[in-house]
Amino acid sequence: MALRGLLTLLLWLVAGPAQALCISPLCSCSVTTTNVVFGNHNPLASSNTDSTGSVRVGCGGVAGLLIPYQIDITRGGGVSYGARRMNSGANQLAYNLYTDNTYLTVWGDGSGGSQSVSSGILLDVLGLSPQQTHWIYGRIPGSQTTAVPGSYIDTITVTVTYN
Template sequence: MKPLLRLFAVLALLAFAPLAAAQSCSIDTQSLQFGVQQGLPTGQIDMTTTIVVSCPRGIGAIITGYNVCVSIDAGSGSGSTVADRRMSLASPAGSFRYQLYTDGAHSQVFGNTAATGVNVTFPWLDGTPSRSIVVHGRVPANQNGQAVGTYTSQLTVTMYEQGALFGTPASCGNAPAATRTFQASLQLQPSCTITAQPLDFGVYSPTAARDGATNLSVTCTRNGAWSLALDGGSVAGDVNNRRMRLGAGPATINYQLYSNAARTSVWGAAAICPPGVSCLGTGAAQSVPVYGRVPAGQGAKASGTYVDTVTATVTY
């Protein structure tokens, strides 16, 4: 009987002894892609990724329990901190704010220490080989002024691990056991809006040309290239033969639209970058002049207001 008692006593002493062996568990990560944002300001974007923690659970290994913690650092984004994580663009320099959370309610920030990360356990005799940790990411709404491009941050995941035979350690400890990296990214694509003012030629003269001008206002995402086209109008539908009409009747007056002040370059349905305009978005409104001319020699016309509706299309 005494040898059996001694053997049992030895096993009891070993049961909750921490393992001094090298790392036994591992982690695997996936990228966090916030997708494509079309123009600004941003809407709120919520996405998730997963960290998988795996520990040995085969025959022989199942008698060991593990306590594992996982943390995530601030990331490589310019100016990023754990409290204010950032994805950045190298050129032109800029960043988007985002945050990582441990919960779906987005209330607990995923920290960079064992105590502020996520804890999982692998009790001894539990044969489940892995645990999945969901990382909840959020890009806050109403961010504005960023340039077109792909914003990224490289994040380092650190695992802390303790194991024990015939038991589960009370904590994961504070010594890093392994690290892995993953990338958070957001692609910003351009978006544009356009507004127009009427072009008023004034009073028609059958013997003299009448010149007029107006301005379009184009607002595009910063660093997004754009170009502009003008159609043939609602009366003629022909960029080479634009006409204004009096009411619904047959009376018309010929006119033309140009991209330059000299009125030598007809502005047609093919999108162009007009002379003297930087067709690269600034995030603010850009003024685009449109020059018009009613040629002389069209003879007498019935009195009234002649109108044509031209559609301006911005391509980006």
């Protein structure tokens, strides 16, 4: 019997508290995220379903100040970074999040085969910086034939640590 219907998928990204060594009024930073929304996925198809979300980091403060930071994301409801899962009731669907569009490096916290993303912001002469955007590349592997139709979701926490 062929499975009919498509799965509607949404991955929520939650920005965790930003931790900063830059002390107000010398600097302040903000973090915003956009969700990875996969839309409909046909579990009988052999092709992958890809989508993107983002983490944006912006800072302001003393001119010329360099603010290095690291972005970690949790494994969500999965038991490991290599086995992230979205849930629809008791049903699960495998997916993962990656640092770039080669889909080779799992984005996490540096443990369990995952890697964090590190960068830095240099404040201009006015003590400002444009927001830096870091793309999150999501992938649902094809041929998950045991998946049933439904709305699948997982919640990932994003933590930005300023060094």
